[in-house]
Amino acid sequence: MREDACGNVVTTLNRAGEVALKFRLLGGVEAIDGVAPLDVGPARQRGVLAALMVDAGRVVPTEDLVERVWGAARPRRARPTLYSYLSRLRGVLGAGAALRRRAGGYLLAAEPEAVDLHRFRLLCARARTAPGDEAAAGLFGEALELWRGTAFGDLDTPYFNLQREAADRDRHAAALDHGDVLLRLGRHGALLGELFARAEAHPLDERVTGQLMLALYRGGRSADALARYRLTWERLREDVGGEPGAPLRRLHRRILAGDPTLADIGTGDPTLAGAGTGGLTPADIGTGDPTLAGAGTGDPALAGPGHPDPVAAGGPGPAAGGGPWQVPRQLPAPPAVFVGRQRELAEVDRVAAAGAAMAVVTIGGTGGIGKTTLALHWAHRDIARFPDGQLYVDLRGFDPADDPVPASVALRGFLEALGVAPSEIPADLAGRSALYRSVVAGRRMLVLLDNARTSAQVEPLLPGSPACTVLVTGRRQLAGLVTSAGARPLTLEALPSAEGRELLVHHLGTSRAAQEPEAAAALVAHCAGLPLATSIIAARARIQSGLTLAALAEELDDRSARLDALDAGDLNADLRAVFAASYRALEPPLAAAFGLLGAAPGPDIGLGAAAELIGQPAGRTRAALRRLTAAYLLQEHTPGRFHMHDLVHLYAAECCAADQPDGTARLARARLATHYTDDAIAADRVLAPQRTPIVASPGAPVKDAMAWFAAEHDCLLAIQRAAAEDGLHAEVWRLAWALDTYQWRRALLAERVAMLETALPATGAHPGAAALNHRLLGRAYVPLGRHDRALHHLHLAVAGYETAADPDGQAQTQLNLALAWEHAGDDRQALTHAEANLRIRATLAGPAREAEALNAVGWYHARVGQHEDADGYCRRALAICRAHGFLETEAYTRDSLGYIARHRGRPAEALRHYGGALELRRMLGDTYEEGDTLTHLGEVYVALGRPKDAATAWLAALALFESQGRTREAAAVRRRQAEGGTPR
Numbered sequence: 001m002r003e004d005a006c007g008n009v010v011t012t013l014n015r016a017g018e019v020a021l022k023f024r025l026l027g028g029v030e031a032i033d034g035v036a037p038l039d040v041g042p043a044r045q046r047g048v049l050a051a052l053m054v055d056a057g058r059v060v061p062t063e064d065l066v067e068r069v070w071g072a073a074r075p076r077r078a079r080p081t082l083y084s085y086l087s088r089l090r091g092v093l094g095a096g097a098a099l100r101r102r103a104g105g106y107l108l109a110a111e112p113e114a115v116d117l118h119r120f121r122l123l124c125a126r127a128r129t130a131p132g133d134e135a136a137a138g139l140f141g142e143a144l145e146l147w148r149g150t151a152f153g154d155l156d157t158p159y160f161n162l163q164r165e166a167a168d169r170d171r172h173a174a175a176l177d178h179g180d181v182l183l184r185l186g187r188h189g190a191l192l193g194e195l196f197a198r199a200e201a202h203p204l205d206e207r208v209t210g211q212l213m214l215a216l217y218r219g220g221r222s223a224d225a226l227a228r229y230r231l232t233w234e235r236l237r238e239d240v241g242g243e244p245g246a247p248l249r250r251l252h253r254r255i256l257a258g259d260p261t262l263a264d265i266g267t268g269d270p271t272l273a274g275a276g277t278g279g280l281t282p283a284d285i286g287t288g289d290p291t292l293a294g295a296g297t298g299d300p301a302l303a304g305p306g307h308p309d310p311v312a313a314g315g316p317g318p319a320a321g322g323g324p325w326q327v328p329r330q331l332p333a334p335p336a337v338f339v340g341r342q343r344e345l346a347e348v349d350r351v352a353a354a355g356a357a358m359a360v361v362t363i364g365g366t367g368g369i370g371k372t373t374l375a376l377h378w379a380h381r382d383i384a385r386f387p388d389g390q391l392y393v394d395l396r397g398f399d400p401a402d403d404p405v406p407a408s409v410a411l412r413g414f415l416e417a418l419g420v421a422p423s424e425i426p427a428d429l430a431g432r433s434a435l436y437r438s439v440v441a442g443r444r445m446l447v448l449l450d451n452a453r454t455s456a457q458v459e460p461l462l463p464g465s466p467a468c469t470v471l472v473t474g475r476r477q478l479a480g481l482v483t484s485a486g487a488r489p490l491t492l493e494a495l496p497s498a499e500g501r502e503l504l505v506h507h508l509g510t511s512r513a514a515q516e517p518e519a520a521a522a523l524v525a526h527c528a529g530l531p532l533a534t535s536i537i538a539a540r541a542r543i544q545s546g547l548t549l550a551a552l553a554e555e556l557d558d559r560s561a562r563l564d565a566l567d568a569g570d571l572n573a574d575l576r577a578v579f580a581a582s583y584r585a586l587e588p589p590l591a592a593a594f595g596l597l598g599a600a601p602g603p604d605i606g607l608g609a610a611a612e613l614i615g616q617p618a619g620r621t622r623a624a625l626r627r628l629t630a631a632y633l634l635q636e637h638t639p640g641r642f643h644m645h646d647l648v649h650l651y652a653a654e655c656c657a658a659d660q661p662d663g664t665a666r667l668a669r670a671r672l673a674t675h676y677t678d679d680a681i682a683a684d685r686v687l688a689p690q691r692t693p694i695v696a697s698p699g700a701p702v703k704d705a706m707a708w709f710a711a712e713h714d715c716l717l718a719i720q721r722a723a724a725e726d727g728l729h730a731e732v733w734r735l736a737w738a739l740d741t742y743q744w745r746r747a748l749l750a751e752r753v754a755m756l757e758t759a760l761p762a763t764g765a766h767p768g769a770a771a772l773n774h775r776l777l778g779r780a781y782v783p784l785g786r787h788d789r790a791l792h793h794l795h796l797a798v799a800g801y802e803t804a805a806d807p808d809g810q811a812q813t814q815l816n817l818a819l820a821w822e823h824a825g826d827d828r829q830a831l832t833h834a835e836a837n838l839r840i841r842a843t844l845a846g847p848a849r850e851a852e853a854l855n856a857v858g859w860y861h862a863r864v865g866q867h868e869d870a871d872g873y874c875r876r877a878l879a880i881c882r883a884h885g886f887l888e889t890e891a892y893t894r895d896s897l898g899y900i901a902r903h904r905g906r907p908a909e910a911l912r913h914y915g916g917a918l919e920l921r922r923m924l925g926d927t928y929e930e931g932d933t934l935t936h937l938g939e940v941y942v943a944l945g946r947p948k949d950a951a952t953a954w955l956a957a958l959a960l961f962e963s964q965g966r967t968r969e970a971a972a973v974r975r976r977q978a979e980g981g982t983p984r
Contacts, residue, residue, distance in 0.1 A: 021033055021114065023049075023115040025054075025152055026116045026147045026167070027150060028150075028154075029047075029053075029155065031092070040089065042561030044081075044085060045089065049089055052106060053110075053117070054115075055108075056112045056115045056118065057108070057110060057111060057112055058107065059103075059106065060107070061105040062104065062105050067159065071159065072158075073569065076580055081658060083658065084654065084657055086106060088560075117151070119146060120174075121170060123139050124143050127177070127178075133181050133185050140181060141178065144178060151163070151168065152167070176207055176208065179191060179198075179208075183214060188218045189215075191215055192215050192216070195208065195212040195215055198212075199212050204232075204235060204236060204240070206244055209248060210247065210248050212228055222255055222258075226252070226255060232244060232248070326389075326419035328418060330389075330392040330417060331376065331380065331448065332392065333376075335373045335376055337503060337506040339495070339503045339506060340495055340503075341370070341377075344363075345378055347361075348361050352385065357466050358466050360469075360485045360488065361472070361488050362473075362487045362490065363492065364474055364492070365491055365493070365632050367475055367532070367632075368530050368531065368532030369493070369530060370531040371492055372473050375473050379448055379471065386446040388440075388445045389443070389446075390448065391446070392450065393449060393450065393461075395453065395457055395458075396451055397451045397475070407429060407456075411433060411436055412425055414436055414461070415432065419439075420439065432460075433460040433461075436463070440465055440468060442465060444468070445463065445468045445469075446468070447461065451473060451474060452472050454478070455478045458478065459480070459484065462485055477629075477630040477631075477632070494528055495529040496529065497525070497529070500524040500529050500531075500534055501513075504520060504523060504527075507534070507541075507542070508538050508542070512541075518550075519548070519553040522553035523537055523549060523553050526562065527556075536568050537552060543568070563575055576654075582631060582632070583651070590627055590628065592660060593614050593624045594634075595652055596614050596665065596668050597628070598649050598651065599665035599669060601718035602717075603643060604637065604642060604714075605715065606642075607621060607622055608675070609672060612674075613668050615668065615671065669722055669726055672719060673735075674731060676716055676719050676731075677731045677734050680712075680734075680735060680739060681734065681737075683709055683742075684705070684739075684740075685701075686705035687742060687745070688888060690889065694737055705742075706742070706925040709739070713739075713751075720736065721758065724761075729765070729766075730762075732762035733772075736773065737773075739752070739755060740752065743755075745924065745925055746928065747927060749784055749965075750784075753777065756773060757777065767800060768800075768804050771799075771804060771806070772797075774797040775793070775797035775801075775809065778793035778797060778816055779819065782823050790820045797809070807840050807843065807844060811841050812837070814834070815834065815853065817833040818833035818837065822863065830860050830863070834853070848889065851880035851886055852877075854874070855877035858870045858877065858896055859899070862899055865903075867903055870896070874897050877893045888924060888926070891920035891921050891924065892929075895917040895929070895936070897913040898910045898912075898913035898917060898933075899936065902940055907940050910936075911940045911941075914937045914940060915937070918934065918937065921933055927960055928964065930960060931957045931966070935953070935957045935972075938950040938957065954976065961973065
C-alpha cells in the first residue's frame with residue numbers, strides 16, 4: 001500500500017495482480033501475507049488491528065481505538081499500552097500495509113476489500129443487484145465462503161460484541177437470500193442439509209422454516225414439510241405466545257392444498273421473501289448474565305447475610321463511648337484455596353503467642369504474592385483466640401481504582417462497629433484514636449489492616465492493648481512500625497514449584513490437571529510461584545472449559561504476551577493492573593530506574609552493573625535499589641545482588657518501552673554489555689594471565705575471579721544473547737572469549753559451545769576475531785566427542801590465522817589440533833601437531849606459551865610410550881613454570897610427570913606429582929581437570945597397595961564427573977572400582 005499526494009490510499013498489487021496483504025475478521029483476527037498468516041500477537045494487540053480493520057482506509061481517533069479495544073475495562077495506562085501494540089503491529093505488517101499515524105488517530109492503509117468483512121458485504125450487495133439468479137448465486141456463495149468461524153474471534157468488548165452481532169445478522173440475511181436464489185434455480189436437494197442445520201440454529205425464524213418446507217415439498221416430502229410447520233407453530237406458542245405470520249400460514253395452506261405452482265422451478269415463493277420472524281431475533285438470545293440469577297456464582301458472600309462464625313458472639317457490655325459493647329465480626333470470608341506457607345504461619349503463631357506486648361505482624365510482598373490470603377487464612381484458622389471480635393479494613397493503599405483510606409475514616413468505621421454512637425465519635429484523628437484504644441482496652445481482639453500504604457496510615461489504628469493482635473499487609477516495607485511498635489516483618493516470596501502445582505490442582509481439579517500433566521507443569525513454571533497468576537490462569541481454564549491447558553501454556557510461553565494471558569477480564573484478575581498500582585506509586589526517577597531494570601537481561605544484577613544500566617553514580621543507584629526493594633518490586637536475595645520476580649520483570653520492561661524515549665532501553669543495555677565485557681576480560685586475566693589479551697585496557701581488576709564468574713555467569717549468558725539481538729558485535733565475541741577459561745574449569749561445556757556459536761556471526765567484520773572464535777569453538781567441541789566439528793573449526797582457524805599472518809594464533813591452533821587428535825585416539829598425529837606448535841613458539845618470545853608447548857610435546861611423547869623423552873620435555877616446562885609462577889601450566893605439567901612416573905614403575909614419584917597437580921587444580925578452581933587427576937591418583941594408590949585411599953579418590957572423581965554430566969568418564973571409574981574390588 002501507498003498514498004498519493006492527496007493522502008488517498010493506493011493499492012499495491014503483487015505479481016499476480018492481487019492485494020499483497022489480506023485481512024480476516026470472519027473467524028478470528030488474521031493478517032495474510034500471500035498465503036502465510038502473520039503473527040499479529042496476543043488478544044489485545046489483535047484487538048487493535050481489528051479495530052482498524054473495521055474502518056480500513058479511514059482514520060480512527062485514538063480515543064475511539066482505546067474504547068474499542070478495552071471498553072469500560074481500560075487500564076490506567078491505556079494510551080502507552082496502545083502505542084506499544086501499534087509499534088509491534090508496524091513491525092509485523094511492514095511496508096505492505098502500514099499502520100499510519102494521522103492527526104488525532106491512526107489509519108490502516110488498506111483498501112476495504114482487502115478485509116474479508118468488507119469484501120463479504122460488497123459481494124452481498126453485488127449479488128442483490130445481479131442481472132440473474134446464476135450470477136447472484138455465485139456472488140452469495142463466494143461471500144459466504146469467506147466465513148471461517150466466529151466473527152472477531154475471541155475479542156470481547158462492547159464494541160466488538162456489537163460488530164460481531166451486526167456481522168452475524170448480515171451473514172444470516174445473506175444465507176436466507178442465497179437460499180431463495182437456490183430454490184428458484186431448483187437446487188432444493190443440495191440445499192436441504194444446510195436448511196435443516198439453519199432451522200435448528202434459528203427455530204423461530206419463519207423465513208428459514210418456509211424455505212425448508214418448500215425444499216421438502218419440492219423433494220416429494222410434503223408430510224415432512226407439514227410436520228416442520230407444526231413444530232414451528234408449537235415453538236412459537238410455547239416460547240413467545242404467538243402463531244406463525246401470514247406468509248408462513250399461506251405456504252402451509254398451499255402445501256395442504258397441493259398447489260401445483262409451488263413445484264414450478266424459477267419462481268420460489270414470493271410470499272416468503274422478507275417475512276418477519278414473528279418472534280425473537282438471534283441477537284435477543286443468550287444476552288442474559290447467569291451470575292445475576294443468584295445461582296451458581298460460587299461466591300458465598302451472595303448466598304445470604306453472612307457466613308457462620310465458629311465463635312459465639314459475646315453479650316453486650318458497656319463501651320468506653322457510652323453505648324453498648326458490640327462484638328464485631330468484620331473478617332471477609334476465608335480464602336477458598338490455600339496451600340503452603342507453613343513457615344510463615346508458624347511465625348505468625350509465634351508472635352501472636354508471645355503475650356508480653358501487643359503482637360504486630362507486617363506481611364509484605366509484591367502484588368499478587370498472597371499477603372491478604374495468608375492473613376485471612378491465619379485469622380479464620382485461629383479465630384478462637386479472639387472471642388471479643390475481629391476488626392477489618394481495606395486501607396486501599398495500592399488500589400487500582402480508589403484512593404487510600406485515611407486513618408480517620410477507618411477509625412470511624414471501627415468505632416461504629418464497636419458500638420460507639422456516631423454522635424459520640426470525635427471529629428479529629430487524635431480523639432478518635434484515643435477513644436478507639438479505650439474501647440478495646442483489655443479485650444482479646446484481632447485487627448486486620450489490609451493493603452496499607454505507609455506506617456503513618458497504620459499507627460493511629462493500633463489498639464495498644466497487649467491482648468490484641470494486629471496483622472498488617474502491604475506492598476511496602478513498613479519500617480516505621482518495626483521501630484515504633486516492634487512489629488515483626490514477614491516477607492512473602494514466590495511459592496515453590498510443588499506448592500504452585502498444588503494450588504493449580506486445587507483450582508482445576510485433580511482429574512483435569514492429570515489429563516495434561518506436562519501442560520500443567522508449564523503453567524506452574526510460567527506463573528513463577530505467584531499465587532495470583534496461578535489463580536488467574538486457572539480461572540481462565542475454568543471459564544473457557546473448551547480451552548486445553550496446552551493452549552494456555554502455549555499462550556504463556558510467549559513472553560511478549562504473557563501478561564495479556566494473565567488477564568481474566570476483571571480489574572482484580574488482571575496481573576498487569578495489580579502491578580500498575582505499585583508502579584504508579586513511584587516517583588518518576590524511581591519509575592524510570594524500575595523500567596530500565598526490567599529491560600536488563602539476566603536473572604539478577606549487582607550494584608555496579610545496575611549503576612551502568614541506570615546511568616547514575618553508585619550512591620544514587622544504591623538508594624534507588626533500596627527503595628525499590630522496600631516497595632517489594634525488587635529483592636536483595638544475596639548481599640549486593642538484586643532480583644525481580646519473572647512476571648514483575650516483564651511488566652517493568654513494558655513500562656520502560658511505554659514510558660521512556662525510543663532507544664533508551666537499547667542504550668542502557670549497550671552500557672551494561674560494555675560493563676560486563678570489560679569486567680569479564682579483567683576477571684579472565686586473573687584466571688589465565690598467560691593468555692594473549694584481546695584488548696589493551698580491560699576493566700578494573702577482580703579480586704576473586706572464580707567467585708565473580710560464578711555470581712555473574714547466568715547474567716553474562718543473557719547479556720551476550722541480548723547483545724547479539726542489539727547488534728553489539730564486539731561485545732558478543734569478546735564475552736565468549738572472556739568466559740572460555742571459567743567455563744572449561746567448571747565443566748560448563750554446553751554453555752561454552754553455545755556462547756561461541758552465538759559469537760560466530762558477530763565476527764564477520766573482524767577476520768582475526770573470526771579465526772580466534774573458530775579456534776576456541778573447535779577446542780570446545782573436543783571434550784564433547786564431536787571430532788568432526790572440532791576439526792572443521794580448527795581448520796578454519798588455521799586458514800584464518802595464515803591469512804592474517806598471525807603466528808601466535810597458528811601455534812595455539814596446532815596445540816588445539818593435538819588435543820583433538822588425542823581425544824580421537826590418534827596420539828601420534830597429536831604429537832605431530834604438538835611439535836609444530838613448539839617449532840612456532842621457538843620463534844616467538846613468551847615463556848608462558850613456551851612452557852605450555854614443552855609440556856604438550858612431553859605429554860604426547862609419553863602417550864606413545866617414549867617416556868624418557870617425555871620426562872625431559874616436561875621437566876623443562878616445570879622449571880619455566882616455577883620460575884614465572886605459571887600455576888595452570890604447572891598443574892598440567894605435574895599431571896604429565898605423574899603419568900610418566902606411573903608408567904615407568906615409580907608410583908611414589910607419581911603420587912608426589914599427582915598430589916601437587918591436585919593441590920594446584922583445587923587452588924585454581926579447575927573442577928574439570930580435578931576429576932581426571934583424582935582418577936589417576938586412584939590408580940597410583942592401587943599400585944602402592946592403598947585400596948582405601950584409591951576408593952576415596954575414585955568416589956570423589958565420580959561425584960565430579962556425575963555433576964558435570966561426563967557419563968563416559970563416570971562409567972570408566974565405575975568399571976575400575978569393580979575391577980579393583982574397592983567399595984563403590
